Amino acid sequence: MNPRVIRTAASRVKLISPTGRKTTRIGAIPVFEEGLYEIAQDTYAWLVPNGSWGETNLGLVRCGDKTMLIDTCWDLHHTRDMLEHADAVLKEAPIHGVINTHADGDHCWGNQLFNGLPIYSTKACADQIHHHKPAQLSALKWSSKLFSCVPANGVDALGRYMGDMLRPYRFSGIKVVGASQTFSGQMSMDVGGVAFKLHEVGPGHTNGDCVVHVPDRRVVFTGDILFVGVTPVAWAGPVANITKALRQIQAMDVDVIVPGHGPLATLADVQSQIDYWDWLHSELAPLAAQGVNVDDAARRCLESKAFRRAPFAKWLAPERLFTSACTLYREWGLETAKYSGPIGQLDHFRRQALLQPSS
Numbered sequence: 001m002n003p004r005v006i007r008t009a010a011s012r013v014k015l016i017s018p019t020g021r022k023t024t025r026i027g028a029i030p031v032f033e034e035g036l037y038e039i040a041q042d043t044y045a046w047l048v049p050n051g052s053w054g055e056t057n058l059g060l061v062r063c064g065d066k067t068m069l070i071d072t073c074w075d076l077h078h079t080r081d082m083l084e085h086a087d088a089v090l091k092e093a094p095i096h097g098v099i100n101t102h103a104d105g106d107h108c109w110g111n112q113l114f115n116g117l118p119i120y121s122t123k124a125c126a127d128q129i130h131h132h133k134p135a136q137l138s139a140l141k142w143s144s145k146l147f148s149c150v151p152a153n154g155v156d157a158l159g160r161y162m163g164d165m166l167r168p169y170r171f172s173g174i175k176v177v178g179a180s181q182t183f184s185g186q187m188s189m190d191v192g193g194v195a196f197k198l199h200e201v202g203p204g205h206t207n208g209d210c211v212v213h214v215p216d217r218r219v220v221f222t223g224d225i226l227f228v229g230v231t232p233v234a235w236a237g238p239v240a241n242i243t244k245a246l247r248q249i250q251a252m253d254v255d256v257i258v259p260g261h262g263p264l265a266t267l268a269d270v271q272s273q274i275d276y277w278d279w280l281h282s283e284l285a286p287l288a289a290q291g292v293n294v295d296d297a298a299r300r301c302l303e304s305k306a307f308r309r310a311p312f313a314k315w316l317a318p319e320r321l322f323t324s325a326c327t328l329y330r331e332w333g334l335e336t337a338k339y340s341g342p343i344g345q346l347d348h349f350r351r352q353a354l355l356q357p358s359s
Ligand SMILES: [Zn+2]
Pocket: 054, 056, 104, 106, 107, 224, 260, 261
């Protein structure tokens, strides 16, 4: 097993059901093996290399004769694939309920496979879950081929960017199913004698982020408050809520930290994410104060010596800095978008695509 995955305080992390795939979903060389890992007693993580778009980690916590699932995949196909690999666990302890850490489709668009079971999330997550529609992503997936043939104004870069992001996923037939039970702030529950502590830490990455702490198993599932080896992103902000949540995670008495994307996290990985957010804030604030527009400011950050020397320069998808820069600019009362609605979203990704290292 790749040592990168087991670099954690837990001694018992073990890959119990590998997929054996030799490339990632987007065709990269995996930096760790894909599959179901036992991370604590009766506690599992579905880890997907390398943690890029849609390569989402899930959690399964067996509680006697039932299992709680933390998050689902971006589509039904990949969610079913996970269920098949977890069959040895699930045939003895079927899924009893689902906890969604947040409303991004790559964490909840498999919910319909568990329709009728209790699904838990923050109220803010449930309110946001229908904002994005699978049919829109289906249309975008197909139109990205067309866009990639338009060599003007970065439309071709947008086409390649969205095409690479969406190609592995099948968005047709997905019905978005929201939570049946919501909470705000904190929620504790007991499932078969196992305590779950759900902490609302958003808005930050999205409107309604929560982290799931299972104290008996000394494990925390962070959702997308934490990425490892992948550039984090603040869609919603405020960014300060993300760093606050990361400090809460650092203070938890756990052995295993399962990030939303990437390999299992060490405390140093959590600190690296805090450092990233602190660095981004300190680089951007003076540029914003000088009236530099957000596109130029993001580019200057990515091209700076400080960035290139920093460990986060090696993280996947550095261009996501653009989204977080827009969020910070909005926090500072500055305009970032010329267009609104779906055109505004496409334009946002076009501008982000132009900041990819290869473009
Ligand atoms: Zn995600």
